[in-house]
Amino acid sequence: MSSHGPSFEDKVAASIDAVKDRSLPGMARNLAFAGIAWGVAGLGYGFMTSPEWTWGAWLATSFFFLCMGQGAVMFAVILHGTKAHWGRPLKRIAESFAVVLPIAWLALLVFLIFGTDTVYSWSPAYTQGDPTALAPHGQAPAAKEFWLAKGFFEARQLGYVALMMLLDFLFIRNSIGPDLKAAADRLGGPVAGWWSTFMPSGDAAEAFKSGDYRNEAMLPVMGFGYAILWSLLAFDLIMSVDPWWFSNMFGGWIFMSSILLGMASIGFTAVVGKDWLDLGPWLKPHVTHDLGKLILAGTMFWGYTLFAQILPIYYTNVPEETNFLLVRLMLPQWAWYSQLVAVLVFLAPFTMLLSRGLKKMHRPFVALTCLTITGLFLERSLLVLPSTYLEDTFPTVLFLVTSFGLFAGGLGVTVLAVGSFLSKVPSVPVADPRLDEHPWEGHIHAFDASHAAK
Amino acid sequence: MQGTENPNRPATFGEANRDIIRVLLKPSMGWAALFAISTAAMIYGGWCWYLQLVYGLGVGGYNPPVMWGIYIVTFVFWVGIGHAGTLISAILFLVRSKWRTGVYRASEAMTVFAVMTALLFPVLHLGRAWQVYWFFPYPNQRYLWMNFKSPLMWDVFAISTYFTVSAVFFFVGLVPDIAVVRDHSTGLVKKIYGVLALGWHGTMRQWHHYMAAYGFFAALAAPLVLSVHSVVSWDFAMAITAGWHSTIFPPYFVAGAIFSGCAMVITLMLPLSYAYNWEKYLNLWHFEQLAKMCLLTSGILTYAYGTEYFVGWYSQNPYEWGIFYWRATGEYAWAFWLMVFCNCVAPLPWYIRSMRTNPAVLFIISIFVNIGMWFERFNIVVSSLAHQFDPAVWTSYWPSEIEWGVMIGSFGWFGFWFLLFLQVLPAVAIAEIKELIQPPTKAALGAVEAK
Numbered sequence: 001m002s003s004h005g006p007s008f009e010d011k012v013a014a015s016i017d018a019v020k021d022r023s024l025p026g027m028a029r030n031l032a033f034a035g036i037a038w039g040v041a042g043l044g045y046g047f048m049t050s051p052e053w054t055w056g057a058w059l060a061t062s063f064f065f066l067c068m069g070q071g072a073v074m075f076a077v078i079l080h081g082t083k084a085h086w087g088r089p090l091k092r093i094a095e096s097f098a099v100v101l102p103i104a105w106l107a108l109l110v111f112l113i114f115g116t117d118t119v120y121s122w123s124p125a126y127t128q129g130d131p132t133a134l135a136p137h138g139q140a141p142a143a144k145e146f147w148l149a150k151g152f153f154e155a156r157q158l159g160y161v162a163l164m165m166l167l168d169f170l171f172i173r174n175s176i177g178p179d180l181k182a183a184a185d186r187l188g189g190p191v192a193g194w195w196s197t198f199m200p201s202g203d204a205a206e207a208f209k210s211g212d213y214r215n216e217a218m219l220p221v222m223g224f225g226y227a228i229l230w231s232l233l234a235f236d237l238i239m240s241v242d243p244w245w246f247s248n249m250f251g252g253w254i255f256m257s258s259i260l261l262g263m264a265s266i267g268f269t270a271v272v273g274k275d276w277l278d279l280g281p282w283l284k285p286h287v288t289h290d291l292g293k294l295i296l297a298g299t300m301f302w303g304y305t306l307f308a309q310i311l312p313i314y315y316t317n318v319p320e321e322t323n324f325l326l327v328r329l330m331l332p333q334w335a336w337y338s339q340l341v342a343v344l345v346f347l348a349p350f351t352m353l354l355s356r357g358l359k360k361m362h363r364p365f366v367a368l369t370c371l372t373i374t375g376l377f378l379e380r381s382l383l384v385l386p387s388t389y390l391e392d393t394f395p396t397v398l399f400l401v402t403s404f405g406l407f408a409g410g411l412g413v414t415v416l417a418v419g420s421f422l423s424k425v426p427s428v429p430v431a432d433p434r435l436d437e438h439p440w441e442g443h444i445h446a447f448d449a450s451h452a453a454k
Numbered sequence: 455m456q457g458t459e460n461p462n463r464p465a466t467f468g469e470a471n472r473d474i475i476r477v478l479l480k481p482s483m484g485w486a487a488l489f490a491i492s493t494a495a496m497i498y499g500g501w502c503w504y505l506q507l508v509y510g511l512g513v514g515g516y517n518p519p520v521m522w523g524i525y526i527v528t529f530v531f532w533v534g535i536g537h538a539g540t541l542i543s544a545i546l547f548l549v550r551s552k553w554r555t556g557v558y559r560a561s562e563a564m565t566v567f568a569v570m571t572a573l574l575f576p577v578l579h580l581g582r583a584w585q586v587y588w589f590f591p592y593p594n595q596r597y598l599w600m601n602f603k604s605p606l607m608w609d610v611f612a613i614s615t616y617f618t619v620s621a622v623f624f625f626v627g628l629v630p631d632i633a634v635v636r637d638h639s640t641g642l643v644k645k646i647y648g649v650l651a652l653g654w655h656g657t658m659r660q661w662h663h664y665m666a667a668y669g670f671f672a673a674l675a676a677p678l679v680l681s682v683h684s685v686v687s688w689d690f691a692m693a694i695t696a697g698w699h700s701t702i703f704p705p706y707f708v709a710g711a712i713f714s715g716c717a718m719v720i721t722l723m724l725p726l727s728y729a730y731n732w733e734k735y736l737n738l739w740h741f742e743q744l745a746k747m748c749l750l751t752s753g754i755l756t757y758a759y760g761t762e763y764f765v766g767w768y769s770q771n772p773y774e775w776g777i778f779y780w781r782a783t784g785e786y787a788w789a790f791w792l793m794v795f796c797n798c799v800a801p802l803p804w805y806i807r808s809m810r811t812n813p814a815v816l817f818i819i820s821i822f823v824n825i826g827m828w829f830e831r832f833n834i835v836v837s838s839l840a841h842q843f844d845p846a847v848w849t850s851y852w853p854s855e856i857e858w859g860v861m862i863g864s865f866g867w868f869g870f871w872f873l874l875f876l877q878v879l880p881a882v883a884i885a886e887i888k889e890l891i892q893p894p895t896k897a898a899l900g901a902v903e904a905k
Contacts, residue, residue, distance in 0.1 A: 147768070220753075
């Protein structure tokens with residue numbers, strides 16, 4: 001493509017060769033284990049101190065990592081659907097987050113077995129006292145009993161995620177298969193361990209064509225499946241912590257912000273892991289610039305859809321709707337927390353991302369993704385905890401030790417799982433011709449560069 | 455017509471100039487017939503409005519509490535149509551999508567004229583239309599101000615802002631092309647286009663400033679695509695009326711607006727492409743992309759319809775669930791199912807590539823979508839008002855002849871301006887088409903001659 005530097009074919013070859021000796025760096029592994037240790041300690045402290053907070057935090061954390069994993073995979077689906085060239089170097093990283101889903105699914109299973117009676121006031125065996133004392137915001141409306149019957153509820157949540165994981169599995173199998181084949185052809189044999197079972201027979205280029213075609217056919221299923229299943233998951237798992245409150249925007253807000261979370265996680269991984277993943281030749285400034293623009297769009301959409309929920313509820317002032325917001329926005333123990341979420345997820349990233357240069361600079365970009373990821377973790381916690389922890393004061397120690405411990409533990413598990421996957425497969429989709437820069441993009445970036453030079 | 459990713463482009467800048475401006479100021483018989491029909495419809499609408507002014511709003515089919523009828527339905531419809539133009543011209547410009555080039559000029563024109571049409575309705579809706587200026591803040595001795603807390607007032611500001619920005623953006627985009635028309639004209643026509651071209655000569659300096667201004671306007675216009683129809687949706691969502699008070703309305707309305715706007719672009723531009731023999735500029739590649747946009751937004755609408763029903767049931771609010779149940783089974787069920795068919799089912803064939811690259815299928819489905827989107831607004835506006843909280847006031851509404859006449863007049867008004875536009879201004883952006891052609895260097899010219 002370019003007259004300077006290595007050719008496209010050379011870069012592809014280098015990316016394949018790099019798989020041979022790749023393993024997760026010791027520092028990342030140590031930090032991951034430290035995070036997991038913090039999580040275990042936080043759980044122990046939490047269960048001894050406040051099971052209500054701890055189960056609420058467990059639910060919020062499990063849901064957060066489900067959203068992270070699925071949101072990242074949906075970014076890969078969007079890249080595929082739009083036939084975008086610019087983000088192709090990020091596609092494998094996006095797909096790698098799918099490995100977080102089974103772990104988060106297990107965490108959800110544990111919660112559903114042991115935690116529902118503590119968290120959901122509609123549960124017949126609710127442990128926090130008489131739910132009618134919370135009425136009309138405690139017990140579920142009578143007609144909803146069928147929908148919120150415990151066994152049916154639990155089976156549904158596990159089923160939603162399992163179905164989505166199945167779709168992800170099919171999509172990723174079609175996507176990485178040709179790359180594994182290309183790697184095996186060049187390196188003289190399979191290198192991806194268990195993942196080599198995804199490797200198709202025949203020529204890598206042919207395998208890419210058929211996989212690409214199959215994934216294209218899957219796009220509507222993936223898109224609609226994600227929107228519907230994630231909305232139902234959000235309505236059931238999160239919105240039902242207050243069984244009387246409802247917002248029909250809630251599902252859409254959650255699944256769109258999950259893609260924002262996925263994009264921030266991909267950006268963080270790509271930039272921090274650039275050397276380890278040998279992404280240097282691919283991760284040009286315009287890639288983070290474009291990803292930054294999408295994160296900006298996601299941030300704005302998060303703010304827009306949040307505002308679209310708050311404004312009509314505030315304006316009409318109907319008690320059954322306002323209660324959920326009042327607790328979070330007006331009670332002194334939660335008001336500061338809500339403001340912090342607004343700053344971390346919207347105000348700070350929005351302000352930072354208006355700068356073109358900042359989106360191309362790696363350190364500020366990483367800082368920005370950290371803000372978004374942390375903010376969205378706090379946001380998911382904010383949706384759950386005020387409805388499960390009914391004390392009048394904010395438990396700072398529990399928050400720092402247990403909530404952040406679970407966050408750190410989850411991140412640690414994510415690092416190990418994603419790192420394990422990326423150690424075995426090419427870090428970019430080497431068999432995908434769209435990995436090469438689109439001619440129009442080359443023209444545009446040359447235009448941008450000439451303007452930047454002025 | 456071609457349906458490939460690389461449309462058949464003109465070979466030279468001169469060819470693009472000639473192809474696009476040759477249709478200006480030369481009305482064909484077909485154009486004249488359509489113009490006459492549009493003008494007649496507009497005059498008929500004006501006559502109906504005159505009758506309404508003389509006899510009062512009672513000539514409408516209003517039956518309290520249904521005090522909003524098809525004027526509001528059609529108002530929201532036209533605001534929605536006005537969305538696709540800015541989406542195509544501004545947002546697709548910002549994301550550097552090349553397929554916008556062929557269709558964006560006419561889409562922008564469609565936007566401006568659709569918003570002009572929508573802006574008629576607040577006036578048409580007034581019994582004393584001459585007091586329309588009460589909408590705006592103006593100094594007066596009694597310090598009277600309009601009610602800023604009313605979403606209807608937010609609408610006034612949102613739509614007038616959108617109209618201003620869209621019109622300026624439209625005109626800014628036209629300047630280099632008007633200069634081309636000027637350079638190919640003589641006499642009085644040349645003088646008129648010369649004034650409109652604002653002294654454009656295509657110097658480097660002018661292009662530099664022009665591109666900066668265009669990008670700036672695009673960035674300014676893009677958020678308006680979201681904000682305007684969100685504010686229109688709040689006309690409904692801010693009320694406690696069942697079926698209206700909904701948090702999903704803003705993005706649902708925006709998606710619906712883009713859906714209807716893109717379908718209207720197909721409806722208008724597909725015949726235009728054949729009539730003007732503009733297949734080099736407007737071909738199936740463009741219409742396929744528009745069909746994909748429609749598919750995406752149709753999916754969002756289907757999701758929103760489903761979510762409304764699910765949460766209506768999930769909320770166990772008897773009024774909320776009651777209205778949704780009634781919409782699907784009551785007096786207006788036919789309108790509801792027509793909406794579902796047109797917006798959710800009819801676009802499905804576009805998932806098959808051969809269907810979205812077939813001109814007849816494209817055109818027919820786009821008509822279904824236009825009908826479906828009008829009925830969507832009919833469902834929202836009429837059914838909720840006719841079936842409110844107190845069964846004692848449940849009633850039915852059907853538009854009167856006067857209302858139908860005014861609505862038909864609005865289509866005539868839109869057609870009048872759009873057809874006029876086709877005759878006086880380039881409907882395809884000449885300057886941007888040239889960006890896709892090899893520049894007129896000696897080497898390129900040699901290649902063309904050799905061809």
